[in-house]
Amino acid sequence: MCSAKAESGRNVAPHLPAELLVEIFDMCSPPGDDGLDGLSDTTTPAQEVERLAKKYLLQLSQVCSRWHALVMGTPMLWRILIADTTLWRGSKKDPVVLLNLVEASLERGASHPLTLQVAIEDEESLGSDLMESLSRHSQRWRQAHFWTGFLSFRLPNVEGNLPLLEKLEISQNDDWREFDVFGDAPRLTHFTVSSWGTHVPTVPWAQLHHFRYHSFEPNDLEGSLALLGNDFSAHARCDLILIVMDIDLPIELPPIISNVSGFSLTLDVHEPLPQVLGAVLGCLTFSSLNALAFLGKFGDRTLAWDNNNFLAFAARSSLRASLTSLEMARTTINDDELAACLTVLPLLEQLIIADIDGEGVTAGLITDTLLRRLIWTPDALCLVPRLNFLCLTSLLHFSDDVYWDLIASRLIPARWNGLVLEAKIYCLQGRSRDLSEEFILKGVELEAKGELSFTARLDPEEELLRKLNL
Structure with a gap:
C-alpha cells in the first residue's frame, strides 16, 4: 500500500496543469530572490553564484523533461535579476562566467518585464559590462534598483527606451550626473533616492505618485x-x-x-x-x-x-x-501643544501619535489627560470631530476606563463617512504595564459586533529595528 501511494505521489506533480506548476516553481525561490531586499550584506560569493544561475530553477528543470520545458520556456520565471558585483571578486568563478549567467537569464526571460536589483562597487570592466548587458534590455525594465559606489557609472542607450519602468530606486555614494537618463519614462510613478550626493536625476516629476529622498549629507x-x-x-x-x-x-x-x-x-x-x-x-x-x-x-x-x-x-x-x-512619532510635543494643533485641523480623519521610547529617553504623550481631551462632544469645542482612525504607539500611561470612554464616544460619530472606527494600540518595549485580558477582550467583542476595527500588539517597527540592532 505504501509503495502504491509513493508511486501515485510521483505521478501527480508532473500532470498538474502547467499554469499551476509554474506558480509552484515561482514560489520555490529562496528568501531574497523574490525581488524584495535582494541586496544584502549577508550574501556570500557562493550564494551570489547560485543566485545568478537561478540554481533553484535549474534543479527543478532536472526533475523530468516536462518540468525542464516549463522552466526553460516560461519567461516569467526569469523576470527577477539580482546581481551584486561587490561579491564577484571573492567568487571562485571567472567574472566572464558570471556575466554569462546574467546573459542566460536575460535570454530566457524573453520579452517579459524585468525586476532588477544591481550593486556595482568599482570601475572595473565587469561592472561596466554588466550594465551594458542590462541596458540592452531597458525596454523590459519594470522595477529597477541600482546601487553604485563610483562616479563613472553608465547606463548606455537607456534614455528614451524605458516604456515599462514604474519603480526606480537609486542608491549611490557620490554625485551622479550620468544618471540623467530617466527624463522620458512614461509609466514611472515611484522614485526613491538614497545618496551622499547633491544631484538628483531628472525624472518626469509631474507623473510621480511617490518620491522618497534619503540624504546622508549632514x-x-x-x-x-x-x-x-x-x-x-x-x-x-x-x-x-x-x-x-x-x-x-x-x-x-x-x-x-x-x-x-x-x-x-x-x-x-x-x-x-x-x-x-x-x-x-x-x-x-x-x-x-x-x-x-x-x-x-x-x-x-x-x-x-x-x-x-x-x-x-x-x-x-x-x-x-x-x-x-496627521502623524507624529518620536517628537517631543506635549498634550497642550497637540491640542492647539488639533484645534486648527477640523477635517482630520486619521490621528497617529506616539510616546517616546528611546535609549535613555522616554516621554509619555498619551495619558488620561490627552485621551479625555479627545472624547467626542456634540459642540464646536470637540477636537477632531471627524476622527475614524486612531493609532496610539504607547508606553501605556493611560487607564483602561478612560481609553474605553474615548472609544465609546467615537463609535457612532466615526460613521459619518460610512466606516466604523479603527483603533490601534502598539505597545512599546518600555511600557509601564501590559494590557489586561479584559481590555483585549472588550476590543475583540466590539469588533465581533461590527462596531469597531481593533488592533492591540507590540509595536512592529520597534520589534524590527531592535532585531536589526538599530
Whole structure:
C-alpha cells in the first residue's frame, strides 16, 4: 500500500496543469530572490553564484523533461535579476562566467518585464559590462534598483527606451550626473533616492505618485527641501529623511511652495533643537496637503517640536481646509501643544501619535489627560470631530476606563463617512504595564459586533529595528 501511494505521489506533480506548476516553481525561490531586499550584506560569493544561475530553477528543470520545458520556456520565471558585483571578486568563478549567467537569464526571460536589483562597487570592466548587458534590455525594465559606489557609472542607450519602468530606486555614494537618463519614462510613478550626493536625476516629476529622498549629507536642509518645489502633481506624496548635526544657528532657508498632497519628514537631529523643525516649517507652504507626518530618528534622538511655527505654517498652508491625516512619532510635543494643533485641523480623519521610547529617553504623550481631551462632544469645542482612525504607539500611561470612554464616544460619530472606527494600540518595549485580558477582550467583542476595527500588539517597527540592532 505504501509503495502504491509513493508511486501515485510521483505521478501527480508532473500532470498538474502547467499554469499551476509554474506558480509552484515561482514560489520555490529562496528568501531574497523574490525581488524584495535582494541586496544584502549577508550574501556570500557562493550564494551570489547560485543566485545568478537561478540554481533553484535549474534543479527543478532536472526533475523530468516536462518540468525542464516549463522552466526553460516560461519567461516569467526569469523576470527577477539580482546581481551584486561587490561579491564577484571573492567568487571562485571567472567574472566572464558570471556575466554569462546574467546573459542566460536575460535570454530566457524573453520579452517579459524585468525586476532588477544591481550593486556595482568599482570601475572595473565587469561592472561596466554588466550594465551594458542590462541596458540592452531597458525596454523590459519594470522595477529597477541600482546601487553604485563610483562616479563613472553608465547606463548606455537607456534614455528614451524605458516604456515599462514604474519603480526606480537609486542608491549611490557620490554625485551622479550620468544618471540623467530617466527624463522620458512614461509609466514611472515611484522614485526613491538614497545618496551622499547633491544631484538628483531628472525624472518626469509631474507623473510621480511617490518620491522618497534619503540624504546622508549632514545639514543639507536647503538642497533637500528644494526638491519639494519640483513640478509634482496634486496627488503626489513626498518623503524626506534628513540629517542635522552641529548646524549653525539661526537657520535661514528660502521659501518653498509645494502642491504635493502628502508629506513626511524624518529628521535625525543630533541635538534636540526646536529651531531645526522651526526653520523647516517656517520656509514651507503647501497648497493642497492632505496627509502630514513628522518623525524623529529611532533611538535616543528625538525631534523637538516648535508649536508657534507649526501654527503659522498651518495657517499659511490652509491646513484647516485640507488636512485629513496627521502623524507624529518620536517628537517631543506635549498634550497642550497637540491640542492647539488639533484645534486648527477640523477635517482630520486619521490621528497617529506616539510616546517616546528611546535609549535613555522616554516621554509619555498619551495619558488620561490627552485621551479625555479627545472624547467626542456634540459642540464646536470637540477636537477632531471627524476622527475614524486612531493609532496610539504607547508606553501605556493611560487607564483602561478612560481609553474605553474615548472609544465609546467615537463609535457612532466615526460613521459619518460610512466606516466604523479603527483603533490601534502598539505597545512599546518600555511600557509601564501590559494590557489586561479584559481590555483585549472588550476590543475583540466590539469588533465581533461590527462596531469597531481593533488592533492591540507590540509595536512592529520597534520589534524590527531592535532585531536589526538599530
